[in-house]
Amino acid sequence: MSAKNGDSMNLDERKKRILSSVVEDYIESAEPVGSKTLVEKNHLDYSSATIRSEMKLLEEEGYLEQPHISAGRVPSTKGYRYYVDNLMKESKLSMLDIDYINNTINGFGDTDAIFEQIANVVSKILSTPTVITRNNTDTIENIKVVKISEKLLLIVLMSKNGTVKDCIAKLTDTVEDNVIEQMTSILNENLSGTPLKELHLALNKVIQKDLQLFSGIMNDVINSIKYEMSKDLKKLNSGVEKILENPEFTDIEKVKNFINMISTKEIIDSALQKTENDKLSIVIGSENKEVLLNDYTVISLDLKQDDKYLGKLSVIGPKRMDYSKTISTLKYIKEKFSTSLIINKNNDKVKGDNSEEGRK
Amino acid sequence: MSAKNGDSMNLDERKKRILSSVVEDYIESAEPVGSKTLVEKNHLDYSSATIRSEMKLLEEEGYLEQPHISAGRVPSTKGYRYYVDNLMKESKLSMLDIDYINNTINGFGDTDAIFEQIANVVSKILSTPTVITRNNTDTIENIKVVKISEKLLLIVLMSKNGTVKDCIAKLTDTVEDNVIEQMTSILNENLSGTPLKELHLALNKVIQKDLQLFSGIMNDVINSIKYEMSKDLKKLNSGVEKILENPEFTDIEKVKNFINMISTKEIIDSALQKTENDKLSIVIGSENKEVLLNDYTVISLDLKQDDKYLGKLSVIGPKRMDYSKTISTLKYIKEKFSTSLIINKNNDKVKGDNSEEGRK
């Protein structure tokens, strides 16, 4: 709390009003906001000269920045932060968007398919790249192997948190029913409780142990699982091209850099590290530890059902993003995901190997 | 065959050499090719003046074009066509590329997953957007329904040509084993022989007929299938952002237009209509019926196994694409697909409903 120019917490009402207007005008126009347009657009009851001196103070306190001396002002990271924390009103979703979400996210398919749907919807509504990552600390609970035909097996992996993933294994050889049973129990014995991120390692161990027993069939199965899971660890990336809609991306080099960045696992990982309690995580511009992300804002939420963490959804866009709409849309998605999407039902669990009996 | 300036078939050797050089220089440099650079780069044994007058003739005959009067020449559609048909030498794939293809395309997963792998590999090697479409005249041969847990069913669709597609249905209610059997036979009775593109319609009919019998479970199953198949009809689009690598896309508007175009089902469909016998189809620039494609070249091939047509792969890029590398890469992919990828095996067919007995 410095004595002279006050800290974040004590902007007077007029300053708040001005800061809020600058942020909103800039989000809308993408042009630095000048004192005159500000007065006109927002019907402020002061002359541009007054506003000008207020803006200067706001700049001195770090809420606004000037691209160059004869330009208007642009919010700084601190400015956006203050706006998001104290000034922003959450917008209501339009009926159109609500309908679109409800009609498109329907819960069909395995967990990844649902994640993909969600990412697509979000990136469409918000016109922004959207990334979903699975919770890979979730552990394998149960594996089923089903014979589809002579040389086709279907493998279903169910996780403790209730996600489902299926994959097809093509066999180089035919397989007996009892072999399948044997294989299934070996897989379950060895893999139950394994976190998804360690699955690859665990599968290698199984191969080493049991390869000879099944004349290559186990090998086929395990390779299929491996392949399928390696795909899963990739991020579900949607709508990267949406970034082109933003006026800050007129330069093709910037676009390329952005696409490279967002395709780089490490950078995305670093962006997504912390999401605390049940809130949205909002990391603005230079708040991002990763330098390459310093011009962007990342907003993330945890996808949860019955307190089980299934994955994380994030949108990445320029700092100048529509915070209000983004936040309210993501909150709606979070709510919908946790209440009305059947990914995981308590009474739909399978304990052990083949407990088909249920509890009705 | 006009008497005066000859038609496509009788360019003399020198003209062929020049045309070939212009095309190759232009593919490499993306700059209009002038007489002087042409002589230097290609060690032609004539002065630039001679080449100049030859180039003028080639222009008059329609093989070359001049962007403006003081610029070098650029191949016309006719020029590229002549080059591809008569002058081009197919390049050999680098060991690097061959390794990459062989290590990445591994045949794991269902048919769509394999298609996706292929599209990704091709777009990476050729740095060009790649589209795969399924053969949707293929018909359903057999449907299996497997109970995974109390409220989870797994549905596997096998087509006549041997492709496999699986999807998960989440039930709103629990299900008895005998219900599953009944449902499976109803599905098979009603859907066997249905072409994939008519599946949606056929599914609606099944719902109308049998909904009441299964208290909503059939409904859940059918909706899952519908959803899964609607995804499939979408094109498998890969590497759209690769278009940014081309110098013709410095303008962001062009990029946007291209992305819009390639996301438009109708345009892609029109581009992919004809592929005759077993050859690559190469449609250059204005040979495309669709006007929006007139600046692009589309090269397609049919993905076949044992004479069964499973889908079509196409790359779309600027007319100025590396025809030689593209064509040899695609031929390699085609060969690999038809010989070493197990999508469909004669002895892996399932006739009728649940012939688990095999023929060993």
Added chain:
DNA sequence: ATTTAGCACTTGAAACTTTTGAGTGCTAAA
């Protein structure tokens, strides 16, 4: 008859210059 050196001409792109206008900070009056 071909080929080529030479030259006048064209024109887009790059480099430079000028103009314009939106914006500023400061001062003095209200």
Added chain:
DNA sequence: TTTAGCACTCAAAAGTTTCAAGTGCTAAAT
């Protein structure tokens, strides 16, 4: 405390010049 007025700044747009790569044609050379 507010504001009208004004000199000043500077990026962007518009306009200008220069430059270089290219052309076609002609007349001389092979």
